[in-house]
Amino acid sequence: MPLVAHTDLPTFERLRAEGETVLSxxxxxxxxxxxxxxxxxxxxxxxxxxxxxRQFFRLVGESNQVAQFYMHPFTLEExxxxxxxxxxxxxxxxxxxxxxxxxxDALIITGANVSQPDLSDEAFWQPLIEVVDWAYHNxxxxxxxxxxxxxxxxxxxxxxxxxxPAKRWGVYRHTVVRRDHxxxxxxxxxxDVPHSRFNQIDREQFEAAGLHILAESEQxxxxxxxxxxxxxxxxxxxxxxxxxISLMKEYKREVMRFHQGERDDYPPFPENYFSLRxxxxxxxxxxxxxxxxxxxxxxxxxxxxxxxxxLHNTWxxxxxxxLNNWVGKIYxxxxxxxxx
Numbered sequence: 001m002p003l004v005a006h007t008d009l010p011t012f013e014r015l016r017a018e019g020e021t022v023l024s025x026x027x028x029x030x031x032x033x034x035x036x037x038x039x040x041x042x043x044x045x046x047x048x049x050x051x052x053x054r055q056f057f058r059l060v061g062e063s064n065q066v067a068q069f070y071m072h073p074f075t076l077e078e079x080x081x082x083x084x085x086x087x088x089x090x091x092x093x094x095x096x097x098x099x100x101x102x103x104x105d106a107l108i109i110t111g112a113n114v115s116q117p118d119l120s121d122e123a124f125w126q127p128l129i130e131v132v133d134w135a136y137h138n139x140x141x142x143x144x145x146x147x148x149x150x151x152x153x154x155x156x157x158x159x160x161x162x163x164x165p166a167k168r169w170g171v172y173r174h175t176v177v178r179r180d181h182x183x184x185x186x187x188x189x190x191x192d193v194p195h196s197r198f199n200q201i202d203r204e205q206f207e208a209a210g211l212h213i214l215a216e217s218e219q220x221x222x223x224x225x226x227x228x229x230x231x232x233x234x235x236x237x238x239x240x241x242x243x244x245i246s247l248m249k250e251y252k253r254e255v256m257r258f259h260q261g262e263r264d265d266y267p268p269f270p271e272n273y274f275s276l277r278x279x280x281x282x283x284x285x286x287x288x289x290x291x292x293x294x295x296x297x298x299x300x301x302x303x304x305x306x307x308x309x310x311l312h313n314t315w316x317x318x319x320x321x322x323l324n325n326w327v328g329k330i331y332x333x334x335x336x337x338x339x340x
Contacts (some may be wrong), residue, residue, distance in 0.1 A: 003061040003069045004028040004035075009092040011053045015205035020061050023068065029261055033068050036331060039104045039139075040073045041131055042093075043124065043148070046085035047253070055241035056192050060108075062320050065329040076099075076131075078123040079112065096127075099223060100134060106330045107135045111146030111239075119151050119161075129155055140333045141231050141326065149235040153201050158210035161199040168195045170247070170271025172220035173236075173315065181214050183226065183234065184326045191318035193238035194247055196221045201237065211235070219271075224322070231329060240319030247273050252302050259299045261269050266290070275310045282307070303340050 002021040005012035006028075016022040023031070038060055044052040053073055060069050074094045081089065108129070116122050128151055135142045144152050153159040176189045193215075206213050206225050215224040220238065227233035239246070247270045254267035266286055269279060281303055288300045 001026075003071060006070055007092060009053070009073070011050060011057055014054055015061065018058075020058060020177070028068050029204045031197075032067065033066060034331070034334070035070055036065075036067045036105045036327070036334065037070045037072060037103070038330075039099055039135075040051055040071060040272070041107065041109040041148075042073050042075050043079060044110050045113045046082050049085055049088065051246070052241070053303050055243060055246075056108055056110070056180075058144075059241055059319060059323040060327060061093060063324045063329050065324070065331045067327070067331055072099060072104065076127045078127055087100050092253070096131060100195070101288070105334055107131075107139050107142040108327075109142060109144050109148040109186075111148060114147065119154055120146075125151070125155075132156070136232060136304045137313040140330045141234060143234045143236065143326065145236045145241070146239060149237055150199060150201060152233065152235070153205065153209060159201060159205040159209050160328075161201050164198055164200055166268075167198050168200065168220055169197075169250075169268075170195065171273050172217045172271070174215045174217045174220070174223050174238075176215050177187065178212060178214045181212070181226070181230070182329055183231075183322055184214055185325055186212075187321045188318055191215075191312040193220070193223050193319075194242045194270075194273075194315060195223075195238045196247065196250060206235075211275070233328065240315055240322065242315070243278075243318075244313040245308060248304070248307060248311065252304070254303065255289060256299060261293070273311075278307045278310045 001021045003012065003015065004025065007026050012022050031152050040053065040056055042049060042052055042114055057071050060071065073092065074096055075089055112124065114122055132142065132152055139311050150161040171192050171194050174191055174193050176184050176187060178184065179189065200221050203213060203216065203222050206222055210228045212230060213222050213225045216222045223236065223238045225235040228275060229254045251267060251270060255261065257263045258266050274282065292299055
């Protein structure tokens, strides 16, 4: 059912242009459909801020529940922003005080970039704890994505993430290991999920915390888990919200960082993502970049158009199904609370 464009956030118009159903506020008023209010604590860095809005808004809006979805993006003041990103936030985002005052039915918390070896040393640590603690007692369910999962496992369950030998980066096959859980009802028992991280919470740590693992990968580890009560907290360690081109854009950024001398090693390919032909094209491009770097020349154009048509999205349908199940549980919870 539809998203409601209750503000002039550009993401709504972008989704409408992509074919998603987005109602204006006036259209929504004239439909007798229950409202669901879902918060998005967007902690992603500037380069991914608006893309992350779009990705999570899209997944919620594709739910087939009979509801109108009001999305409420907000962030943490402690996260450093460029002037452009801060202007976007100042104009379109809500404050946490407003969120608390008006309430939410559910919450999604994104990942974030970190600069400290221990998450508890990050400037956003205490404010994030405040949001999670408030949500735990005031919303039906909270999805924690990637870094948010690692943070909650540390401060609520005492399980610190471990550093991986190399970046976990690519698209990996996962298996549903708890087929009876409502979040994976009707979901493919084998499905793909993109991952992009340097750290990991292991299966043994989820189990030690008393959490329930729903899906995991032999290569990438646990992706989907839930809190001891089965629903109040939902943990993603991967990125099911990613667009088809997200990993390519990330790879391109790392290549440019190499060219600019911000990293010494040339980035490896995301695993299980680029075709053999695309890898050959990118190997040739790597030679061009290295030559340009040595000569102090500008980087040649990245062969994005040659690569994009060979990419495949093998995860979105499952991500959509899981989010639909999540929204369905929230919807049923709100219905059960209505006066009889």
